Amino acid sequence: MEGASPPLTPPTPLQVALAALGTAPCPRYPVSVDRDEIVRVLKALAEEGVQYILIGAAAMGFHGLVRATEDLDLLIHPTAENVERLKRAFRRAYDNDPNVEEITASDLLGEYPAIRYYPPSGDLYFDVLTRLGEVASFATVESEIKELEDVPVRVATPLALYRLKRGTVRPLDHHDAEALRQAFDLEEE
Amino acid sequence: MGVKRFRSAEDMNASAALLVRQGGFERFLRHCARYWRLAPRVYPRGVVKFRSIEEAQRARAHIARENAQRLHRRCAEPE
Numbered sequence: 001m002e003g004a005s006p007p008l009t010p011p012t013p014l015q016v017a018l019a020a021l022g023t024a025p026c027p028r029y030p031v032s033v034d035r036d037e038i039v040r041v042l043k044a045l046a047e048e049g050v051q052y053i054l055i056g057a058a059a060m061g062f063h064g065l066v067r068a069t070e071d072l073d074l075l076i077h078p079t080a081e082n083v084e085r086l087k088r089a090f091r092r093a094y095d096n097d098p099n100v101e102e103i104t105a106s107d108l109l110g111e112y113p114a115i116r117y118y119p120p121s122g123d124l125y126f127d128v129l130t131r132l133g134e135v136a137s138f139a140t141v142e143s144e145i146k147e148l149e150d151v152p153v154r155v156a157t158p159l160a161l162y163r164l165k166r167g168t169v170r171p172l173d174h175h176d177a178e179a180l181r182q183a184f185d186l187e188e189e
Numbered sequence: 190m191g192v193k194r195f196r197s198a199e200d201m202n203a204s205a206a207l208l209v210r211q212g213g214f215e216r217f218l219r220h221c222a223r224y225w226r227l228a229p230r231v232y233p234r235g236v237v238k239f240r241s242i243e244e245a246q247r248a249r250a251h252i253a254r255e256n257a258q259r260l261h262r263r264c265a266e267p268e
Binding site for chain 2: 035038057058060061062063064065066067068069070071099100102103107111112113114115116117118119120123124125127129132133146148168169170179182183
């Protein structure tokens with residue numbers, strides 16, 4: 001699918017209206033970040049052997065720079081086998097969500113190097129990337145292993161995050177890059 | 190340091206971000222949870238494909254704008 005995604009289970013008009021008014025939670029849209037869900041996803045990624053590097057705000061969190069985000073950014077090794085591992089991990093974490101089948105190696109290795117997966121539950125979504133423009137890929141981004149509840153998580157280093165963020169157009173990325181530079185005494189390059 | 194003083198808001202904004210030495214990711218998760226309680230989002234579900242990072246960022250900005258407008262309408266409702 002491109003540019004739009006149908007909901008799994010359409011809510012009733014009353015549910016949508018109440019949720020929009022903030023007077024009742026919509027069943028499809030829970031309203032708190034579920035820590036256990038994130039741990040479950042990271043564990044599934046590890047157990048399926050997905051080759052990925054966590055980048056973005058979540059990676060900054062691992063390094064001690066904390067800001068809120070709505071997504072987890074995964075830069076993955078661009079092979080068909082790895083995409084299959086990723087799909088297995090998402091299926092495992094999200095109870096065989098049928099939407100996972102829309103993630104394909106032919107897209108990620110071809111014309112669509114970025115896909116966004118909105119799981120059926122939870123508040124975070126996932127940006128899965130096989131390359132970042134012409135500047136970075138799984139092979140070129142430096143990373144290190146962190147742990148969360150004994151789950152190994154491969155995280156981009158502060159310097160790698162700084163390099164990724166300083167060259168983008170988003171003001172928020174520039175702010176992140178400056179925070180990284182100051183926190184880790186990174187040199188301007 | 191319990192309190193840090195600034196001579197202006199600009200100085201405050203230019204100060205270094207707090208670096209958490211231990212438990213940064215746990216703090217990140219708690220921060221995201223607070224953020225969500227303050228401003229619950231509505232997302233589509235499923236998979237969306239993008240030809241470039243820029244395209245993905247435009248889509249993100251569009252949904253962020255929709256959410257901001259929805260939250261603004263909610264706040265504007267008389268009690």
